[in-house]
Structures are given as structure tokens and as C-alpha cells.
Amino acid sequence: MLIFERSRKNRRNPVQAPHAEPAAPGIPQRFRRRSRPLLPEVSELQVVRHYTRLSQQNYAIDTHFYPLGSCTMKYNPRGCNALASLPGFLSRHPLAPEESHGQGVLACLFELQEMLKVVTGMQGVSLTPMAGAQGEFAGMAMIRAYHDSRGDRERDEVLVPDAAHGTNPATAIMCGYKVREIPTDADGDVDIEALRQAVGPRTAGIMLTNPSTLGVFERRIHLIAEIVHEAGGLLYYDGANLNAILGKVRPGDMGFDVMHLNLHKTFATPHGGGGPGAGPVGVGERLLPFLPIPVVGRHEDGKYRWLTEKDLPRSIGRLSAHMGNTGILLRAYVYMRMLGAEGMERIAEFATLNANYLMKRLSESGFEMAYPRRRASHEFILTLKREAKETGANAMDFAKRLLDYGYHAPTTYFPLLVPECFLIEPTETEDKATLDGFVEAMRCIRREAENEPEKLQRAPHTLPVKRLDDVRAARKLDAVWKG
Amino acid sequence: MPFVPHTEEEIREMLEVIGVQRIEALFSEIPPELRAPSMEGMLPKALNEMEIGRLMRERAAQDGQPLCFVGAGAYEHHVPAAVWEIATRGEFYTAYTPYQAEASQGTLQLLYEYQTMMASLTGMEISNASLYDGASALAEAVLMAVRANRRSKSKRVLIPATVHPVYRKVVRTIVTHQGIEVVEVPYCTACGNVVPDSLAQYSEGDYAALVVPQPNFFGVLEEVDRLTDWAHTNGTLVIGLINPITAAILAPPGEWGETGADIACGEGQPLGIPLSSGGPYFGFLCCRESLVRQMPGRIVGRTVDLDGKAGFTLTLQAREQHIRRSKATSNICTNQGLMTTAATLYLSLLGPEGLERVASACHDNTRRLLEKVVAIEGVEPLFDGEFFHEVVLRVDLPVNRLLERLAGHQLLAGHSLAEDYPELGDAFLLCCTETKTEADLERFATLLRETMSEMRSS
Numbered sequence: 001m002l003i004f005e006r007s008r009k010n011r012r013n014p015v016q017a018p019h020a021e022p023a024a025p026g027i028p029q030r031f032r033r034r035s036r037p038l039l040p041e042v043s044e045l046q047v048v049r050h051y052t053r054l055s056q057q058n059y060a061i062d063t064h065f066y067p068l069g070s071c072t073m074k075y076n077p078r079g080c081n082a083l084a085s086l087p088g089f090l091s092r093h094p095l096a097p098e099e100s101h102g103q104g105v106l107a108c109l110f111e112l113q114e115m116l117k118v119v120t121g122m123q124g125v126s127l128t129p130m131a132g133a134q135g136e137f138a139g140m141a142m143i144r145a146y147h148d149s150r151g152d153r154e155r156d157e158v159l160v161p162d163a164a165h166g167t168n169p170a171t172a173i174m175c176g177y178k179v180r181e182i183p184t185d186a187d188g189d190v191d192i193e194a195l196r197q198a199v200g201p202r203t204a205g206i207m208l209t210n211p212s213t214l215g216v217f218e219r220r221i222h223l224i225a226e227i228v229h230e231a232g233g234l235l236y237y238d239g240a241n242l243n244a245i246l247g248k249v250r251p252g253d254m255g256f257d258v259m260h261l262n263l264h265k266t267f268a269t270p271h272g273g274g275g276p277g278a279g280p281v282g283v284g285e286r287l288l289p290f291l292p293i294p295v296v297g298r299h300e301d302g303k304y305r306w307l308t309e310k311d312l313p314r315s316i317g318r319l320s321a322h323m324g325n326t327g328i329l330l331r332a333y334v335y336m337r338m339l340g341a342e343g344m345e346r347i348a349e350f351a352t353l354n355a356n357y358l359m360k361r362l363s364e365s366g367f368e369m370a371y372p373r374r375r376a377s378h379e380f381i382l383t384l385k386r387e388a389k390e391t392g393a394n395a396m397d398f399a400k401r402l403l404d405y406g407y408h409a410p411t412t413y414f415p416l417l418v419p420e421c422f423l424i425e426p427t428e429t430e431d432k433a434t435l436d437g438f439v440e441a442m443r444c445i446r447r448e449a450e451n452e453p454e455k456l457q458r459a460p461h462t463l464p465v466k467r468l469d470d471v472r473a474a475r476k477l478d479a480v481w482k483g
Numbered sequence: 484m485p486f487v488p489h490t491e492e493e494i495r496e497m498l499e500v501i502g503v504q505r506i507e508a509l510f511s512e513i514p515p516e517l518r519a520p521s522m523e524g525m526l527p528k529a530l531n532e533m534e535i536g537r538l539m540r541e542r543a544a545q546d547g548q549p550l551c552f553v554g555a556g557a558y559e560h561h562v563p564a565a566v567w568e569i570a571t572r573g574e575f576y577t578a579y580t581p582y583q584a585e586a587s588q589g590t591l592q593l594l595y596e597y598q599t600m601m602a603s604l605t606g607m608e609i610s611n612a613s614l615y616d617g618a619s620a621l622a623e624a625v626l627m628a629v630r631a632n633r634r635s636k637s638k639r640v641l642i643p644a645t646v647h648p649v650y651r652k653v654v655r656t657i658v659t660h661q662g663i664e665v666v667e668v669p670y671c672t673a674c675g676n677v678v679p680d681s682l683a684q685y686s687e688g689d690y691a692a693l694v695v696p697q698p699n700f701f702g703v704l705e706e707v708d709r710l711t712d713w714a715h716t717n718g719t720l721v722i723g724l725i726n727p728i729t730a731a732i733l734a735p736p737g738e739w740g741e742t743g744a745d746i747a748c749g750e751g752q753p754l755g756i757p758l759s760s761g762g763p764y765f766g767f768l769c770c771r772e773s774l775v776r777q778m779p780g781r782i783v784g785r786t787v788d789l790d791g792k793a794g795f796t797l798t799l800q801a802r803e804q805h806i807r808r809s810k811a812t813s814n815i816c817t818n819q820g821l822m823t824t825a826a827t828l829y830l831s832l833l834g835p836e837g838l839e840r841v842a843s844a845c846h847d848n849t850r851r852l853l854e855k856v857v858a859i860e861g862v863e864p865l866f867d868g869e870f871f872h873e874v875v876l877r878v879d880l881p882v883n884r885l886l887e888r889l890a891g892h893q894l895l896a897g898h899s900l901a902e903d904y905p906e907l908g909d910a911f912l913l914c915c916t917e918t919k920t921e922a923d924l925e926r927f928a929t930l931l932r933e934t935m936s937e938m939r940s941s
Contacts, residue, residue, distance in 0.1 A: 003596050003831055016563045017837035018917040020844035024732050027846065028869060031704050033734045038603035039835045047831045048565050051824075055574035057589035062573025068582075075486050076577050079532040085567075088543030093553045094761030095898050096546070100890050104545030105760050111527075118525045130615040130762065131817045133804075137657070144660065170804035170814035176660035179809045217512045248510055250519045264817075268486075272821030273590040274580035274612070274781065276763035292656075317656035321556050321618035321649050321750065322761025334539065340529025341522040343485045350487045352509045357497040375512050403586045411582075414805070431488040432497060458789060463585045465794035470584075473786035473798040477775065479609055481599040481785075 003050050004481055007040040015044070038483075057464045058273070059408045065434050067358075069379045069411035069423025070165070070213055072243045072265035077335060080268065084330035094322035098305050105326065106304035110296040112333045113280075119344060120242075120259060121252025122282030126291040128324035132240065133167045135260025135279025136207075140175040141316040142258055142283060142290040143205045143234045149290075149314065152232070155204035159228070161190055163214050163415040165240060168207040177204060184417060188214040188371045190224055199231035209238040210254065211245070211377035213415045214370065215355070215423065225255025234258065234286075239279075242266045243427070244352060244378035247345030257284045266347070267332035278328040289314040294323050350428035351378035354435060358426050361439045366446075370418045379425035381418050382410075388420045393449040395420040397456035400467060401448065404460045405441040485529065547893060550923060552852075554873045554914025555700070555898040556617065556647050557761065558753045560728070560841065561918055562825075563832045566755045570825045580781070580817065584796040585788075590820065591795035594783040597827040604730045604830075605723070605747035606737020607769035612781040613818040617724075617750025618650040620766025621694065622657035623779045623813060624722045624748040627770070628692035629663055630812070631745075631777040634718040637689040643668040643677045645699035646724060648903040666690070672906065675701045675866030675875065679709035686717055695744065696724040697733060701912065702849075702873025703866050704733070711740030723747040727754055727767065728845065729871050731838040736769075746770045755829025756822055765819035765826065776802060779813030844917035845872035848924065852915045855928040861935055865910055873914045875900065875907070880938050882909035888938065894930050 042050075059066065066073035089105060096102055113125040129135035140158070147155050158172035161182045169179040180198055183191045190208075206228050210218045218224070225235055237251040237259035243266045251259045263269045263278040271277075283291060293315045294306040306323065309315065336344070355376040362382060363369055370381035388394040399409035399422070411423040426435055448455050458467065489497075494506070503509060530538070551559055570576070574589060581587030581594075594612045601610040614620040625640050640658075642651055642665050655665060666685075671678045676699055693714040697707050707723070714721045723736025723744035736744035752764035770778060776799065784798035804811040833841065849872045856862050861879035878885060882899050889896045897913035904910065915924070 002592070002599075003827075004599065011834075012836060013832055013834060014837075016561070016832050017840040018561075018844035020840050020847050020917070022836055022839035022843050024839075024843035024846045026850055027704075027732055027871075030708070031733055031869065033606075033730070033732060034738055035606075036835045037600070037731065037735075037838070039600055039833070039838065040831050041834045041836075042831060044563075044565060044832060047828060048569060050831075051569045051593065051828060052572070054589040054593055055569070055572045057587075057592070058574040058578045059583070059586040060574045061577035064586075066579070068579060071579055073577075073579060077486060079536070081571060081576070083536060083539040086539060086543040088546050088548065089539075090757035090759050091548060091551075091559070092546050092760045093551050093559070093758050093895060094557050095553050095555055096549065096551070096760075096895055097887065097890050100887075101546050101549055101895070102760075104542035107545075108539075108542055115526055118522060121519070130619065131815075133814045133816045134615065134619070137814060141656070141660065166804040166806070166808045166811070167814045167816050169809035170807075170811040173809050173811075174657075174660065174814050176662070219512055219514065222514065222517070245513075247522055248519055249513050249517045253517055253519060270576045270821065271579040272819075273575055273578045273587075273593075273824060274820035275817040276615075276765070276819045276822060277817045278763075318649055318652045319619065319656060320616050320653065320762065321647065321764075322616075324761070325763040326760040327757075327763050330539075334535055337527060337530050337535050337538070338485050338532065341524070341526040343529050344522055344526060346484050346487055349506045349509075350484075350489060353489075353494070353497055353501075353506050356501045356509055360501050375509060399583070400585065403583060408586060409583050429486050429488065432493045460585050464588045465585055465792055466788040466790055468584050468788050468794045468796045469786045470796055470798070473784040473796050474801075476786075477772075477798065478785040479595070479598055479775075479782050479798070480602045481595070 002481055003040045006042050006046050006050060009041060011041040011043060013044055064406060064408050065430060065438060066408040067410045067424045067426050068408060069425040070240055072425060072427055074268055074427035075429040076268050076270045080331040080334040083334045084327050089330060099303060103304055106296050108330055108333045110298055110304050112329055113296060115336050116261060116280055116282060119246060120282045121250030123285050124288045124291055125280055125282045126295045127280045127329050128292050128294060128319050129279040129281055130320055130325050131277035132260055132262040132279040134319055135281050136167055136171040137174055138281045138292045138316060138319060139236050139258040139260055140171050142287045144175055145290040145316050146287055147204055155202055157202045158204055159198055159206040163212055163417055164207060165213060165238060168238060188216040188374060189218055189220060192220060195227055199227055203231045203233035205234040205236055207236040207238060209241050211241050215377050215380040216371055216374045217377055221254045240265060244348055246348045248348045252284060258287050263328060263332040268335045269328045269331040276325050276328055278325045290316050292316050292319050347428055354426040354428060354430060355379055358435045362442060365439060365443050370421060379423055382422045382424060383418050384420040387446060387449055391449040391453045393453040393456040395422060397459060398445055401445045401456045401459040402441060404462045407438055407441060549893040549895045551895045552913045552915060552927060553895045553898050555912055556750060557758050559758060559916055559918050560753055562755050562757060565832060566825050566828045569828055570821060575824050581797060588795060591783050593824055593827055595785060595795050597823045598783060600830045601767050602769050604727055604735060605769040606735030606743065607747050608772040609775050610769040611778050612783055613823045614766035614768055614780055615819060616762060616764045616766045618653035620748040620768050621650050621724055622654045624746045624768060625654055625658055625692060627777045627779060628720045628722055628746060631774045632691040632720050635689050635691045637691045638662050639664045639666055639690050641666050641668050641685060641690050641693040643670060645670045645676055645701060646694055646696050647700045674868040675703035676705045676868050679706050679713060682713045690719045692720040692722050694722045694724055698729060698871040701866060701875050702870045703868040707739045711744055715742060720745040725749045727751060728842050731842040745774065751826050754826040756825055763819060763822055765822035777812060780815050781818050841917050848919050849874060849915040852924045852927060855924060856931060859932045865907060872916060873912055875910050875912050877908055877910045880935060882911050886911060888934050889930060892930050894927060896931060
């Protein structure tokens with residue numbers, strides 16, 4: 001039932017509304033709206049009950065194992081939320097003067113910038129991008145600004161491996177570039193020969209994720225950096241998989257010139273049902289002048305202030321109305337302070353331990369791995385190609401059946417290179433028993449696939465709805481309730 | 484180890500299954516020369532929750548709790564307690580984008596309800612499931628209009644100088660690489676809005692879209708009907724940029740002119756989102772149904788399951804980056820899910836009448852404050868156009884120094900226009916919402932009067 005269907009005309013909730021008369025007689029008639037908006041007229045209890053019940057129809061990290069590859073669904077500490085939600089932080093207006101009414105929050109943000117420099121090996125950080133994709137945009141816009149500043153305007157191509165996240169090519173296009181795909185070899189590494197063929201005077205740069213979306217570490221990253229740099233291009237690091245290497249190897253040391261971080265992945269800020277994220281960017285020496293503004297600076301007298309156009313005249317500019325998703329940045333700050341140096345190094349260790357353990361157990365249970373000769377990073381790919389052929393139940397059917405077993409499904413059908421694939425990322429915050437339970441569920445589901453495949457094909461059976469008709473959703477668009 | 488549950492015994496068992504001696508062996512594929520130095524000494528020592536709690540409380544307290552009359556794109560409103568109590572339930576807070584629809588019906592139905600509310604509030608047919616913030620929503624609206632306008636081959640867009648200055652900067656950052664040119668439309672310095680007849684100078688040119696803010700950055704109401712009709716006569720699409728609170732009373736973009744605006748967007752923060760130093764907020768984007776395939780971002784649709792029962796799912800994904808890659812409408816991936824959850828709760832708790840009362844209280848308070856401050860010597864309202872809940876005042880003293888001194892008295896009186904609109908002289912923009920009491924308005928007027936007289940005598 002929709003909230004609108006609980007509505008009754010003239011039901012009111014006066015405790016939430018001001019005493020003012022609704023008419024606002026001072027506004028002339030020609031500016032006024034003719035029809036009342038369709039908002040529900042419901043009591044506070046109805047609202048609370050309706051949305052509490054809706055929440056119960058979600059799988060979430062707090063309720064279920066959520067091994068969604070490439071999304072790093074780790075525990076979001078409640079303390080981060082509580083401390084970022086202190087009244088002083090929540091009520092601060094973004095334009096409140098920073099000197100008299102902003103030193104507290106700016107101190108946190110400045111220290112966050114500094115900590116992110118340490119963990120990435122970058123020379124400068126701007127916190128302003130509001131999501132990973134916006135960080136990518138900022139990064140590629142900086143690459144463009146760099147080439148333009150040198151009068152190097154012939155570079156109109158960006159190289160993107162075929163396994164890359166969809167945001168990479170979409171971002172390159174938004175920055176006015178053409179995209180050139182680079183194939184992957186049989187072991188999941190970038191095809192070096194193809195790369196050598198592709199680079200040249202038109203190469204603006206390459207966008208890479210390492211470990212890649214195939215769940216393996218790109219071993220020849222130094223060689224790739226050499227080839228691209230020699231051709232005059234720059235290296236962009238997609239920070240989506242930073243959780244895998246935190247404290248072990250830094251993008252700056254691998255030869256990357258610019259990167260973004262997904263704080264909602266590596267630094268445990270909430271995914272919130274799809275946002276808000278935060279996508280700070282880090283840069284090496286060459287791109288420092290182009291960082292998006294504002295950036296937090298510290299004066300010699302120890303005071304913090306926002307650096308703007310005046311301080312960074314060659315900046316690519318502003319990306320948000322204010323200074324990015326501060327509330328999310330504060331959560332990441334609290335998380336990093338709770339971890340400290342040692343805790344930070346443990347992230348990659350245990351994310352990798354969990355992934356390799358789960359991969360080994362599934363492999364021993366007879367599931368086929370896409371890259372069996374490789375060590376898993378923080379995630380790995382399993383292909384259900386054989387099961388699909390033999391039983392008729394495909395990866396999507398397995399995914400939907402996992403929901404019945406109380407597990408959120410891994411990422412399915414991505415990367416597109418591997419047929420019938422699951423991209424599985426357990427994260428470091430899950431315990432061994434949870435991983436064992438997942439293996440057991442996968443084995444049960446395969447038995448079901450062999451004996452009664454239709455059980456999978458019609459799954460899920462125990463959720464609020466059964467398999468939904470996506471084709472109809474797109475063909476007969478119903479995106480707004482019409483009563 | 485913070486947030487890592489493994490016991491020593493479990494670690495041993497797991498390593499044995501994998502067939503290695505030490506965790507370190509799992510990183511054998513990383514070339515040794517790339518290995519990072521230890522971060523020990525480079526990062527602060529770990530704090531437990533009690534210790535970081537103390538530090539954060541000190542930092543939050545440091546920024547004070549001034550009486551705030553600043554608006555300029557972020558607005559203080561009452562947020563019902565139930566909004567964030569429910570929005571931060573783990574099931575909303577820790578879920579991700581609803582790719583597995585059957586396991587995400589809560590988020591999906593909520594987004595469908597959100598889309599319905601926003602479409603109705605803006606008077607449009609379709610809403611997406613949100614964008615990052617108001618400024619980036621405007622940039623996406625501009626890109627969308629350029630793609631969608633089939634009558635115009637132009638990549639030029641008209642944006643009045645009465646649009647938030649930072650929004651205009653953000654639009655430039657985001658659209659310039661696609662060869663889009665932003666042409667600034669001047670405003671009337673007496674009335675504070677765009678004079679519709681002044682658009683005649685653009686009638687010969689070919690423009691893909693005209694942005695119409697309502698209310699505009701100065702808080703002044705634009706002649707939206709005439710601006711919209713001018714644009715449509717000239718084959719130009721109209722992007723309405725609105726404050727969603729004011730839409731409870733003001734005509735929504737869908738009602739503008741003969742046929743309504745084509746796209747509506749804006750900052751969603753006033754709908755239950757705390758000020759929080761500027762984010763996270765959310766942008767909303769609504770449009771005519773005929774433009775839906777040019778829309779960026781997630782869209783939720785209602786459909787049926789195998790039993791014919793209604794359910795919800797992400798739809799029209801062929802527009803999006805994870806399917807279309809380089810041919811997507813935008814690189815946007817995440818929206819602002821949690822913020823739209825809060826906004827949906829807010830709009831449900833307020834209802835149509837409650838929202839109207841909020842809007843009306845904002846307007847009334849602003850009117851009353853204006854009456855008080857214009858009685859002060861050296862203070863005058865700058866524009867004679869109709870306003871909603873923001874007003875530009877001119878003072879006969881250096882404005883930045885005045886605002887700074889008032890901040891010293893824990894009064895944030897407004898936002899200085901000296902930097903963005905130097906032609907206006909010593910002017911600032913103030914905002915008054917429903918949160919202010921008669922005593923607050925008195926305090927504003929008294930402090931302003933006293934501080935100005937102190938400055939004159941010193």
C-alpha cells in the first residue's frame with residue numbers, strides 16, 4: 001500500500017507545522033499555484049509505521065551478509081553516524097564565517113585531507129566531489145586542464161580497459177574525450193601489446209582500477225605507467241577497490257597521477273540505499289594547481305580556511321553549491337581516527353583473507369573460478385557457466401535464490417567479460433561463520449539447480465514480491481502514482 | 484582490531500584452508516618494490532569511541548550555535564524528530580542501490596513515493612530518484628536540455644545573473660567540456676529580476692534552453708509566465724530552478740506560462756535535511772514525460788511480479804552508465820538515497836497544509852523582519868520586486884565588516900554580496916524561515932541598529 005492510499009482529506013499533523021495561516025496573503029495572485037500538490041494527509045503514527053514497515057522489506061548490511069562485489073559493503077560503525085550528527089555539526093550553515101564559526105569542522109576536514117594523502121601517496125587532496133563518479137569527473141577534468149595548460153591540445157583519447165566500471169567511459173565522454181578500449185589477457189591483466197599499439201600523441205591518459213574489477217592485482221602496473229607516461233599521457237586511478245590494498249601499496253607509488261576515493265566503500269560511510277557518497281580526489285605534483293575548489297588550507301597561525309578561486313586560479317572550478325558532502329566526510333574522519341595506522345593496514349589484510357578463504361571454499365565445493373591461477377584480492381569472480389548449461393538455471397537465478405537463503409546476492413553479470421558471473425566481495429568485517437554459511441547456501445542451491453531448476457528460475461519465493469517484470473517496467477513506464 | 488571479528492584461531496584455520504602460512508603471503512602478487520612504507524607515525528594513533536567522541540564534541544562546540552539568518556542556497560527549517568529516527572534505521576542507512584529489486588522493495592517503494600511527491604510539487608510528469616545537490620542538478624538539467632531540444636541545434640544556454648552565483652560556476656565546470664556555452668542574462672538593478680522584454684535581444688539567436696529561477700538568488704520573484712512563453716515562442720526549452728518549500732504556495736514550473744516549463748530542478752535540502760556545513764543534500768530533477776529518455780540518474784518504476792502483484796524496480800536503465808557505458812546520459816551512478824528518504828518522510832509528516840504553513844510562516848517572518856530593519860538608519864531594501872523569504876538590504880557602512888561584527892555577537896545576519904555582485908555596493912542577502920520567533924527578529928533589529936551606530940561612532 002502506498003502512503004497516498006493511507007491519506008484522508010483534511011487529516012492534519014499540526015505539531016509539525018508552524019502556527020501561521022497557510023495563505024501568505026502578501027504574495028500576489030499571479031505568482032500563486034493553482035492546484036494543491038499531491039502530498040499525503042496522514043498522522044505521524046501512520047508515517048512512522050508505513051516507513052518502518054517499508055524499511056523491513058530491505059536487505060541491508062545491518063541485517064544481512066551483502067557480498068556485492070565492487071561495492072565494499074562493510075559494517076558502517078554507528079559511532080561515526082552519532083558523532084557526525086552532533087547538533088553543532090548539523091546546525092552549522094555552510095556560509096557561516098569559517099574563522100569565528102567553523103574552525104572545529106575545518107580542523108576535521110583538514111586532518112582528513114592529510115590522512116588521505118598518507119594512505120594514497122598523493123601530494124594534494126580535495127574533498128569536494130560528492131560521489132565516486134563526480135570524483136572521476138574531477139580527475140579527468142584535471143588531466144584535461146593539465147594538457148591544455150601546456151598547449152598540448154591534440155590529445156583527445158582516453159584509454160579504458162574493457163573490464164572497467166561503466167562510469168569510466170561515461171566520465172571520459174563527459175570530459176569531451178573519445179574512449180579507446182584496451183583488452184584484457186587470459187590471466188586478467190591488461191594486454192600490454194594492445195596498450196603499446198594504442199598509446200600515442202592522441203593519448204590524454206588511461207583510467208585504471210587496481211586491483212581490477214576482475215579481482216586481481218595488475219602486476220605490470222609499473223610497465224603500464226611507463227608506457228603511458230612515455231607517450232605523454234597521465235594515469236587515473238579509480239579508487240573503487242582501494243579497500244584491497246590499504247596500507248599495502250599506494251596509488252601514488254604505483255605511478256598514478258590522479259585518483260578518486262569512494263569514502264562510502266573504503267572508509268565505511270553508509271550507502272544509504274544508493275547515496276550519499278563522497279568522492280575526494282588526490283593528485284600528484286603535476287596536477288596540484290588544478291584541484292577542484294574549495295580545499296581546506298591552514299595558515300601559519302594555525303587557523304583553517306577555505307582556499308578558493310583566489311588561491312587556486314587554475315582550479316577546474318566548483319562541483320557543488322557548497323563544499324561537498326561534509327556530513328559524510330566527518331563520518332570517514334571518525335572512522336579513520338578509530339582505526340589509526342595499525343587498523344588501516346588490517347583492512348586490506350582481512351578483506352583479502354576473507355576473499356581468499358571464501359574463494360578456496362567455493363572452489364573446493366566444485367564452483368568454477370574465472371581466474372583460478374590468480375590470488376584473489378578483496379574480491380573474486382566465480383562463473384556459473386557450467387551450471388547454467390547443465391541445469392538451465394543461470395547466474396541471475398542463483399542470485400535470486402540466494403535471497404531466499406537470507407543473503408544479498410553478489411554483483412551479477414559484471415564484469416561483462418566473464419559469462420554467468422558473480423563478483424563476490426565479503427569485506428573484512430564478516431566473520432568466518434558467515435562465510436561458511438554462504439558456502440553452504442551455494443552448495444544447497446546448486447543441488448536444487450540439478451534437481452528442480454524451476455525452483456531457482458522462479459525464485460525468490462520468500463520475499464515481499466516474487467520475480468519482477470523488468471521489461472514491463474520499462475515498456476509501460478509508471479514512475480509516478482496518478483491516483 | 485576495530486571492526487574485524489577474527490580470532491587468532493579462526494585466522495589459523497582460514498590460512499590452513501587457503502594453504503598459506505601467513506596473511507602476508509596473500510599479497511605475493513604485488514611487486515615488492517611497490518610495497519608501501521608503514522603508516523605508523525604518519526597517521527594519528529587509534530582512538531576508541533569514547534576518545535574520538537570527546538574530540539568531536541569539542542570540535543562541534545567550537546563552532547558555536549549562532550542565530551542564523553543566512554540562506555543563499557541552504558535553509559534552516561524545523562526537521563521533525565521522526566524524519567531521521569526512521570531514515571537512520573539500519574535497513575535504510577546500510578542498504579545499497581536497489582539492484583536486487585525483490586530484496587529492496589522498501590527503498591524502491593519509498594523512491595516511487597518520492598518521485599510522485601516531487602513531480603506533483605513541481606507540477607511535472609516525471610521525477611528521477613535524485614541527484615547530488617541543487618547546483619549539479621542544474622548542470623545535469625542543462626546537459627539534458629541540450630540533448631533533448633530537437634528544434635534547436637544550438638549548444639548555447641541562457642542563464643540569468645539572478646541564478647545563484649555558485650550554481651553558475653558549477654554549471655560551467657560540468658558542461659564546458661561538452662562544448663556548451665553559457666550566456667548570462669542581465670537583471671534589472673532596481674527590481675532585482677529579469678525584465679521579460681529584455682529577452683527580445685536574444686530572439687534572433689538560437690538557444691537550447693533558458694533557466695528560470697523562482698524565487699531567484701536575491702529572493703525576488705521572477706515573471707515566470709512571460710519568461711516561459713518567450714522561450715517557447717523561440718524554440719527554447721525552459722528549466723525551472725525552484726526552492727521546493729516555496730512551491731507549496733508559488734506556481735510550480737509545470738504551471739508556468741501557456742504550456743509549463745519543460746524541466747524542473749533544484750536543491751532538496753529545505754525538505755528535512757540539516758544544514759550540515761553544506762552537505763550531504765540532494766538535487767531533484769523533474770521533467771515532461773516526453774523527455775524521460777534524456778533524464779540522467781536512477782528512475783524507479785512500478786511493475787508486477789510473477790503472480791501479478793505490484794512491485795517496484797529500477798527502470799529505463801538503458802540510459803545509464805552501467806549498461807550504456809560511453810553512450811550513457813551521464814556518468815552518475817549513486818544518487819542521494821538517504822536524503823530522499825528523509826525528504827519523503829518530511830513531506831509525509833507535513834502534508835500539503837503543513838508545507839503551506841511552513842512556506843507562509845517563512846514569508847510572514849521575512850515581511851515582519853523587513854519592517855523592523857528598514858526603520859534603522861542607513862538600511863534600505865535594494866529591490867522593489869516581490870520577495871518570498873529572502874531580501875537584499877543595502878547598508879551605508881562596509882558590509883563585510885558589519886557582518887563580521889554581528890557574527891561576534893553570535894548573529895549571522897546574512898550573506899555578503901560584495902564579491903559576487905560588486906555593482907550592488909554594500910549589500911547583503913538575508914533569509915528568515917519559520918524557525919525564527921518574534922524575539923529573534925527583535926534581537927536581529929536591535930543588534931543591527933546598535934552595531935551600525937557603534938561603527939559610525941568609532
